[in-house]
Amino acid sequence: MNGRILFGFALAGLIGIAAVLWLATSGLRGSEAVEASAKLTTPTPKAQAAAPRAVPAPAKPPVDQAFVIKRILPIKGAIKYGEWHWDEAGVPAGPIVMTVDLDARVLSIFRGGYEIGAAAVLLGTEDKPTPLGVFPITEKDRSHVSNLYDAPMPYMMRLTNDGITLHGSKVEWGYASHGCVGMPEPFAAKVFAASKIGDRVFITRGKTVGMGDSLVSS
Numbered sequence: 001m002n003g004r005i006l007f008g009f010a011l012a013g014l015i016g017i018a019a020v021l022w023l024a025t026s027g028l029r030g031s032e033a034v035e036a037s038a039k040l041t042t043p044t045p046k047a048q049a050a051a052p053r054a055v056p057a058p059a060k061p062p063v064d065q066a067f068v069i070k071r072i073l074p075i076k077g078a079i080k081y082g083e084w085h086w087d088e089a090g091v092p093a094g095p096i097v098m099t100v101d102l103d104a105r106v107l108s109i110f111r112g113g114y115e116i117g118a119a120a121v122l123l124g125t126e127d128k129p130t131p132l133g134v135f136p137i138t139e140k141d142r143s144h145v146s147n148l149y150d151a152p153m154p155y156m157m158r159l160t161n162d163g164i165t166l167h168g169s170k171v172e173w174g175y176a177s178h179g180c181v182g183m184p185e186p187f188a189a190k191v192f193a194a195s196k197i198g199d200r201v202f203i204t205r206g207k208t209v210g211m212g213d214s215l216v217s218s
Helices: 003-041 185-194
Strands: 066-068 084-086 096-101 106-111 114-120 133-136 139-145 152-158 165-169 181-184 200-204 214-216
Touching: 084 185, 106 185, 114 181, 114 185, 152 185, 165 185, 181 185
Parallel strands: 096 200, 165 181
Antiparallel strands: 066 214, 084 114, 096 106, 106 114, 133 200, 139 152, 152 165
C-alpha cells in the first residue's frame, strides 16, 4: 500500500472523528438551547393578589344621654338675693349639669341628676342680656379680671367667646351684670370646685324642672 492510500485512510479517520465530535457537541448545545428556551417560555406564576384591607366603618356619633332629675333640694319659698344652698351629702359621683332660669333668677347645679346647690343670681339687662341656650364651660380661672370692664371676676367659668361667664359677684337687689351669671362668691367657689371644662349649662326662661324630668346633657 502506497503512501497516498495510507494518507487517505488517515484523513478519512480524522474526518470521521471530527464528525462524531461535532454531532455530540451540537446535540448538547441543542439540548441546552431547548432547556433555555423552555425556561424563557414557561410562564412564571403570578403573584397572589393581596386580600383587600378591611376598613372599619366610621364611628356613629354618640347618642345623646338623658339627664334625669333624681332629687330637688328641699328649699321653702323663693330664693332671695344673696341666698344660696348647698348639700351634697350622700350624693354619688356623676356628671355635673347646671340650669339657669332667667325668670326665677336662680342657678341650680346637679351631680348625677341630684341637685346639690342652688342660688339666686345676677343676670344681664335688656341692653346686655344673658343669652338663652346650652353652653359648655370652655375655660376656668380662679382669679380672673375682666378685660372689658377691668373688674374682678373670681371663680370665672367661661361660656362664650364674647365674654359671657359664670363668676362670683355681689348679688344684691338693684345690681345687674353685663350678660354674665353672677353668683354669691362662697357659692361660686363651690361650683368652681365641683365643675370641669366641658360641663354644660342650660340657660332657659321660665322652664321649671322637677323630679323625673329630663334634659339633654351631651
